[in-house]
Amino acid sequence: MILSASLTGLLQHIVKRLQDAFKVKDMGHVHHFLGIGVRRTSNGFFLSQTQYAEDLLERTGMANCKFVATPADTKGKASATDGTLLDDATSYWSLAGALQYLTITRPDIAYAMQQVCLHMHAPRDVHLTMLKHILRYVKGTTHLGIQLHAISSPTITAYSDADWAGCPDTRRSTSGFCVFLGSSLISWSSKRQTTVPTTTVAFCDNISSVYMSRNPVHHRRTKHIGLDIHFVREKVAIGELRVTHVPSARQLADVFTKGLPSALFFDFRDSLSVTTADVDTAGGCQRSTANG
Structure with missing residues (x-):
């Protein structure tokens, strides 16, 4: 088992709680685990x-x-x-x-x-x-x-x-x-x-959307165009x-x-x-x- 924490005190607390409940031994810093060598370097x-x-x-x-x-x-x-x-x-x-x-x-x-x-x-x-x-x-x-x-x-x-x-x-x-x-x-x-090997069936309760899927004519007042297709454009415009x-x-x-x-x-x-x-x-x- 390998344990890691952002704070040394927190890590020591976790190890102590495990030792109180189970027979575990703190092996110190990890060097080798399941065939993987672990070496501490100057930056990680x-x-x-x-x-x-x-x-x-x-x-x-x-x-x-x-x-x-x-x-x-x-x-x-x-x-x-x-x-x-x-x-x-x-x-x-x-x-x-x-x-x-x-x-x-x-x-x-x-x-x-x-x-x-x-x-x-x-x-x-x-x-x-x-x-x-x-x-x-x-x-x-x-x-x-x-x-x-x-x-x-x-x-x-x-x-x-x-x-x-x-x-x-x-x-x-x-x-x-x-x-x-x-x-x-x-x-x-x-x-x-x-x-996908077979046709996907999508059920939609908006008849306009069904019609548009069969005849994709752009209409400036179609709310789904404004909300969905232009969603990314809006996020770009506001800097998100x-x-x-x-x-x-x-x-x-x-x-x-x-x-x-x-x-x-x-x-x-x-x-x-x-x-x-x-x-x-x-x-x-x-x-x-x-x-x-």
Whole structure:
């Protein structure tokens, strides 16, 4: 169990209450938890899974493999029908699961892992090659982890993006997002979007809205237009919302939706605070305060 509090006195009080009720021992500052190393730095915490990654490489016989610069190439996404089926998918499932745990402190491999996990039901040799490619990337980056920075003002910055019908099998899009609290990355995702297979039925008690859904002619006196469509415009006008442009070269969520060239990948990886211990980066806020 890991406990944290904003005040030392409050933390000590919680520990004392737990000790009064249960047989617990205060182990002091956390250094290692469930395979995750925790290192206190001058401005926060550095979380890494270096030992876990090295053990995984050793277990899979790839401790001496040649490393690659990025976890995914820039080619098109692999299809479910590419290559030939594996005779035994057990090792594929085991390896994919082990690498998935590494994404706790390595958001830089989230997209690559999302792609290989799409083929868990029927993995083929090309998908196994993708898995080994990720391992070769991990080989050269076992020292990396995620830096969490202490902050004085909690500002939230989020980036989101999606490719357009990128899946070669379903034509679904891959969506990704990353959320920063101050300059610390606290949430991220890479996921193939779902689709609705049947028609959605919406019941509405306003007959005008029903007519407009069938014949979308703009009418200046339609109250739903003013209240709904212009809601964002109103917030912008009164200064409660800012809508700004973020260039593609600064759209951090791209790293969760597609394979990137090495130079751009390295830049985005640094912005995600995936680094070595006690190296100051400013996440997405360093390069742009706009949401994507």
